[in-house]
Amino acid sequence: MAFQSIERAHVQVSSAVELGAGMYNNTYRVQVRGRDQPVVLRVAPPAAKQFRSERELMRNEYATVPWLTSIAPLMPQVVAADWSHEVIDRDYLVQTLLDGVPAPDHLGSYPRTTWPHFSGSWARSPARCMPSVGRASARLPGLGMRRGRRRCR
Structure with missing residues (x-):
């Protein structure tokens, strides 16, 4: 996966609009000069406003990307x-x-009885085995995961 650090990218932002409905991050749709499609900027909350279980949550999310290859076409890059x-x-x-x-x-335009099927279909993806890398999984009992180990269903 190719990515670069923002400070070396020398990007020029032409517009940014905060997207609502985020439950954890501040999320923005950003139009960058020289790019046809906008990008999404997701910013984690300040550490002081995170619960212990949320610390470095974005880093954990990023670390799982290689294990989600079976659904990669459905996900943002x-x-x-x-x-x-x-x-x-x-x-x-x-x-x-x-x-x-x-x-x-x-x-909301779909019958409410169909909503559980939406999350159930992606939750049963073949990508079920991933390492735990964050602080929360290393400390919380009952998760069955520890730092550096894998748990597979």
């Missing part, structure tokens, strides 16, 4: 990732913007 806090004082990812309609804008 990571364009850049930075944990240095030099450009933005928090962890952040830049990802491609997926085509389509955001789920909160359209999910």
Whole structure:
């Protein structure tokens, strides 16, 4: 996967709009000069506002990407990732913007009885074996995962 650190990218932003409905990150649709499609900037909350189980959650998400190859066509690609806090004082990812309609804008048009099927189909993907790399999984009992080990269903 090719990505670069933002401070070396020399990008020029022509517009940025915060996207609502984020439950953890601040999320923005960003139009970058010289790029046809906008990108998505996801910024983790400040460490002081995170629960213990949420610390470095974005880093954990990023670390799982290689184990999700079976559903990669359904996911945004990571364009850049930075944990240095030099450009933005928090962890952040830049990802491609997926085509389509955001789920909160359209999910309500489907009968509520069908909603569990949407999450169930991707949750049963073949990519079920991944390492645990974050602090939370190393400390919380009952997860069955420890740092550096793998757990497969």
